[in-house]
Amino acid sequence: MPAQSARYGLPDPAEPVVHELPPIRFGGLDVAVRVEVRRSADGVWRGRFLFGGDDVAAGLATAEILCGPTEADLWEAVRDLREHHIRDLYRSIAE
Numbered sequence: 001m002p003a004q005s006a007r008y009g010l011p012d013p014a015e016p017v018v019h020e021l022p023p024i025r026f027g028g029l030d031v032a033v034r035v036e037v038r039r040s041a042d043g044v045w046r047g048r049f050l051f052g053g054d055d056v057a058a059g060l061a062t063a064e065i066l067c068g069p070t071e072a073d074l075w076e077a078v079r080d081l082r083e084h085h086i087r088d089l090y091r092s093i094a095e
Helices: 071-080 083-094
Strands: 017-026 029-039 045-051 066-068
Touching (some): 029 071, 029 083, 045 083, 066 071
Antiparallel strands (some): 017 029, 029 045, 045 066
């Protein structure tokens, strides 16, 4: 009898998942910040920042500048960034 998958009901890691981060303050306004995370075909976890509205097309996004051999390593890279770094990323693509 085949065993049940331990990942039953969990999303496919290759499908991007969006996580909310605290907003940043830029130009006197709060800007929504999200991170889109996925596992690529080579097994590396990759992520990019999404700024602004809920619709990716309406907002601004970085390239996949975050990566790690595991999902935990990718989140360590996100945690290591301070708000001023994220604000500078936003400024670089908004202006």
